[in-house]
Amino acid sequence: MSTLEIRNLKKSFGGLLATQDVSFNVASHSLTALIGPNGAGKTTLFNLITNLFPSDSGSVKFDGVELRGLSPSAIARLGVIRTFQTARVFPGMTVLENALAGRHRLLRHGIASQFLWLPGQRREERQLAERAMALLDLVGLADQAQRPATDLPMGAQKLLEVIRALMAQPRLLLLDEPAAGLNDTETAELAALLRAIQACGVTVMVVEHNMSLVMTIADQVIVLEAGRMIASGPPAEIQANQRVIAAYLGQEAA
Amino acid sequence: MNSFIQIFLGGVLQGSIYALLALGFSLVFRVTGVINLAQGAFCTLGALITYSLQVEAHLPVPLAASLAVVITTLLAGIAGSVLFVPGLTRLTNSNMLMMTAGMLTLFEGLVLVVWGSQPYALPPFSGERPWRLGGILVQTQGVWVIGVAILVIIGLGWMLMKTRLGQALRACAENPMAARLTGVDVPRLQLFAFALAGAIGAVAGIVVAPAIALEFDTGRLLTISGFIAVAIGGIASFPGAIAGGLLLGLVNQLGTAYVSSLFSNALSLGLLLLVLIVRPAGLIRAGVVRRSDVRDEARVWQHVTRISAKAAWRVAALALLVALCAPYVLSNGLLSALIITLILYVALIGQDMLMGYAGQISLGQAGFMALGGYTSSYLITAQEWQALPAIGMGMLFALAAALVLAGVTLRLRGLYMALATLAFGLLIDSCTVGFDDITGGPSGMVGIPGLELFGLDLDTPARMYYTVLALVVIVLISVAGAMRSGFGRALQAIRTDPLAAAALGVNVVGCKMVAFAISAMLAALSGSLYAFQFHFLAPEMVGAPRSLELVSMLVIGGEGTLIGPLFGAALITILPTLFQPLAIYKTLASGALLAGCALYLPQGMFGIALRLLPRRTGA
Numbered sequence: 047m048s049t050l051e052i053r054n055l056k057k058s059f060g061g062l063l064a065t066q067d068v069s070f071n072v073a074s075h076s077l078t079a080l081i082g083p084n085g086a087g088k089t090t091l092f093n094l095i096t097n098l099f100p101s102d103s104g105s106v107k108f109d110g111v112e113l114r115g116l117s118p119s120a121i122a123r124l125g126v127i128r129t130f131q132t133a134r135v136f137p138g139m140t141v142l143e144n145a146l147a148g149r150h151r152l153l154r155h156g157i158a159s160q161f162l163w164l165p166g167q168r169r170e171e172r173q174l175a176e177r178a179m180a181l182l183d184l185v186g187l188a189d190q191a192q193r194p195a196t197d198l199p200m201g202a203q204k205l206l207e208v209i210r211a212l213m214a215q216p217r218l219l220l221l222d223e224p225a226a227g228l229n230d231t232e233t234a235e236l237a238a239l240l241r242a243i244q245a246c247g248v249t250v251m252v253v254e255h256n257m258s259l260v261m262t263i264a265d266q267v268i269v270l271e272a273g274r275m276i277a278s279g280p281p282a283e284i285q286a287n288q289r290v291i292a293a294y295l296g297q298e299a300a
Numbered sequence: 301m302n303s304f305i306q307i308f309l310g311g312v313l314q315g316s317i318y319a320l321l322a323l324g325f326s327l328v329f330r331v332t333g334v335i336n337l338a339q340g341a342f343c344t345l346g347a348l349i350t351y352s353l354q355v356e357a358h359l360p361v362p363l364a365a366s367l368a369v370v371i372t373t374l375l376a377g378i379a380g381s382v383l384f385v386p387g388l389t390r391l392t393n394s395n396m397l398m399m400t401a402g403m404l405t406l407f408e409g410l411v412l413v414v415w416g417s418q419p420y421a422l423p424p425f426s427g428e429r430p431w432r433l434g435g436i437l438v439q440t441q442g443v444w445v446i447g448v449a450i451l452v453i454i455g456l457g458w459m460l461m462k463t464r465l466g467q468a469l470r471a472c473a474e475n476p477m478a479a480r481l482t483g484v485d486v487p488r489l490q491l492f493a494f495a496l497a498g499a500i501g502a503v504a505g506i507v508v509a510p511a512i513a514l515e516f517d518t519g520r521l522l523t524i525s526g527f528i529a530v531a532i533g534g535i536a537s538f539p540g541a542i543a544g545g546l547l548l549g550l551v552n553q554l555g556t557a558y559v560s561s562l563f564s565n566a567l568s569l570g571l572l573l574l575v576l577i578v579r580p581a582g583l584i585r586a587g588v589v590r591r592s593d594v595r596d597e598a599r600v601w602q603h604v605t606r607i608s609a610k611a612a613w614r615v616a617a618l619a620l621l622v623a624l625c626a627p628y629v630l631s632n633g634l635l636s637a638l639i640i641t642l643i644l645y646v647a648l649i650g651q652d653m654l655m656g657y658a659g660q661i662s663l664g665q666a667g668f669m670a671l672g673g674y675t676s677s678y679l680i681t682a683q684e685w686q687a688l689p690a691i692g693m694g695m696l697f698a699l700a701a702a703l704v705l706a707g708v709t710l711r712l713r714g715l716y717m718a719l720a721t722l723a724f725g726l727l728i729d730s731c732t733v734g735f736d737d738i739t740g741g742p743s744g745m746v747g748i749p750g751l752e753l754f755g756l757d758l759d760t761p762a763r764m765y766y767t768v769l770a771l772v773v774i775v776l777i778s779v780a781g782a783m784r785s786g787f788g789r790a791l792q793a794i795r796t797d798p799l800a801a802a803a804l805g806v807n808v809v810g811c812k813m814v815a816f817a818i819s820a821m822l823a824a825l826s827g828s829l830y831a832f833q834f835h836f837l838a839p840e841m842v843g844a845p846r847s848l849e850l851v852s853m854l855v856i857g858g859e860g861t862l863i864g865p866l867f868g869a870a871l872i873t874i875l876p877t878l879f880q881p882l883a884i885y886k887t888l889a890s891g892a893l894l895a896g897c898a899l900y901l902p903q904g905m906f907g908i909a910l911r912l913l914p915r916r917t918g919a
Binding site: 096098117118119122123127128130134136137138139143146147148149150151153155157160161162163167171210211214 | 784785793800804814860
């Protein structure tokens with residue numbers, strides 16, 4: 047069963063074809079990695095799925111719902127949550143508050159009850175804070191919870207962004223280079239975290255340059271080059287694909 | 301036909317001035333990305349310095365005018381190097397906007413101290429006698445205005461297109477980072493652009509001065525007109541600025557002649573809103589579309605301070621205790637200053653939610669105060685309503701106005717909302733003067749009874765004080781509840797990164813709208829109380845100056861802190877009461893404090909107070 051179905055997606059910026067004829071399915075509860083050389087259009091694809099900018103033609107269906115034409119926040123409210131290539135934690139807020147901000151779409155108590163300090167609303171806040179602390183603990187950020195988020199090193203900010211996305215209880219999680227800026231230990235922790243996320247029934251898509259990470263965690267790998275999809279399949283198949291090796295892995299090996 | 305040509309010429313004349321103002325805005329905006337609200341102040345300065353040199357020191361006009369331009373440019377250069385340019389690398393664009401509002405107030409205060417508050421008129425350059433061309437009278441000063449405008453436009457165009465300096469300026473405008481890497485001294489050029497805009501402002505002020513009466517606050521009106529012109533035309537393009545200026549001038553003159561002078565402001569506001577809806581970037585577009593999934597360099601360095609809950613409760617309890625004792629200790633004069641502080645604080649809490657948390661600048665909160673104050677006072681005095689429903693009605697009016705304004709502007713990015721609120725405040729200003737059978741016109745509305753709730757007369761200083769105090773505590777606690785919950789987090793997220801907020805499912809426009817609506821209702825409530833406290837309401841009590849004063853109080857006290865604005869309001873309200881002779885320096889000081897705090901104390905006085913309290917640590 048497919049959660050995400052992308053058909054013939056196309057986008058051009060002026061004369062530059064950033065994405066053309068991209069079609070693939072993402073099975074529910076699977077982990078799909080999106081790889082390709084710089085400028086291949088990986089982040090663009092995420093931007094098109096979440097409609098940060100509109101695609102020219104094609105279709106993006108999430109659980110049968112067409113996402114094209116929906117606003118980014120409406121797409122998020124369907125459960126499609128993304129992170130960004132450069133960590134975008136909210137400055138001016140603490141680590142804990144950043145994590146809590148992810149929960150916004152699922153708050154049960156509305157604005158009025160927040161103004162009125164209704165007991166139920168306060169309880170929800172406390173429960174959420176506990177949940178956020180538990181998740182922060184998972185990536186070793188619990189003791190930093192009251193620090194300003196922007197004081198964290200870049201790698202930790204990226205992890206915080208993943209936690210913030212998790213607080214939103216995504217059904218489809220789009221992670222844009224989560225391992226960039228992470229050291230080896232942190233990368234290993236991230237791999238474990240990604241597996242745990244997947245085990246919770248979340249469908250995950252990752253843009254990633256770290257090949258060993260991709261090959262160990264992905265169920266499906268999609269390879270982009272210059273906006274085109276040149277291969278897709280399980281990691282072992284991709285590793286053996288001559289075209290991929292020429293376009294991407296070959297360059298790295300050389 | 302002749303009269304139409306006459307009016308048309310008048311429009312071109314007024315439009316030339318607006319075009320000159322708009323050019324100054326556009327120049328600074330293109331090089332720095334900031335809208336400089338102090339632009340209009342340079343006009344007043346240039347004109348008044350010319351007046352002093354020409355009329356009091358008896359210098360010939362050309363010498364007086366040139367000297368005035370030089371002096372104004374120097375003043376602009378000083379303000380630019382001390383405040384504006386250092387701010388560019390440290391502050392967000394919206395905080396820069398507030399800082400320029402501070403500079404505007406600062407210059408106004410300076411004019412008030414040096415020249416006083418009376419109006420001045422410069423003698424026309426070429427005598428009073430108009431020329432007669434066919435059947436049309438042409439004011440000679442009008443020829444000067446149009447001629448000078450054309451000269452400045454040509455000169456500026458030549459400088460930008462043909463000289464190396466102009467090339468460097470354009471490089472700064474298009475890509476400051478790349479310009480810096482290729483060896484362009486960006487801060488110096490930014491300063492140059494700021495001072496040059498000051499010079500253009502001075503020239504505009506000097507040529508227009510003989511045609512209008514100048515007062516200390518004329519600069520603000522010129523700023524607003526220029527701002528509207530540039531928003532209509534397109535701020536990122538010079539032809540747009542010029543076209544916008546001319547269009548605004550024509551609409552203004554034709555509107556005044558064929559509709560009504562009261563509604564000429566309404567017409568320009570209507571034109572502005574129309575442009576904002578149809579073509580938000582202005583009639584003439586320029587500029588590059590930025591990638592929105594990459595954040596602009598983070599110029600946000602606001603510190604996060606969370607007081608430990610224990611310390612917060614202790615301080616709050618102590619403060620409340622002191623506040624409860626106040627009427628027994630203070631003189632009546634001080635007590636009423638304190639009541640006014642608290643009344644303004646009600647509006648400031650809302651404004652802090654809007655500006656400090658959501659990061660949406662409103663320069664028209666006093667407009668909502670006016671809506672609330674006039675509505676409730678009218679209902680009570682003329683319709684014999686009870687106070688409570690009358691106040692409620694005022695708040696509903698403000699809510700309706702806020703929703704309409706927000707519906708139009710909140711979808712727009714950047715500083716257009718600030719612009720729209722400024723225009724809104726101005727519109728309310730002209731309405732309070734214009735609808736004189738309801739509002740009492742410029743002389744104000746008299747005989748407003750004191751506050752009476754449930755048959756209880758609250759019109760003694762102590763009773764009014766406790767009523768307002770109780771209200772403040774309720775409002776503060778409930779707003780604080782929302783700010784430390786999901787709504788507050790959503791607003792803060794929107795402030796710093798609306799795109800990332802949207803990607804988490806935050807309804808950006810909806811949240812901003814709620815914040816705006818609540819801030820408008822709190823302002824209306826404050827406006828009603830203000831009227832009851834004084835038993836009187838006049839346009840200048842709730843006009844554009846009040847809006848700027850509220851911004852000053854907020855920034856001086858510390859925005860985004862809820863408590864901070866109380867300090868700001870107290871400082872600006874109570875100090876002049878304590879030291880009467882200092883009252884004339886009030887505008888100057890609040891402007892200097894606003895600009896200085898925006899730059900050096902991002903959390904204002906509250907930030908200082910916070911350092912004395914223990915921080916919250918751990919979980």
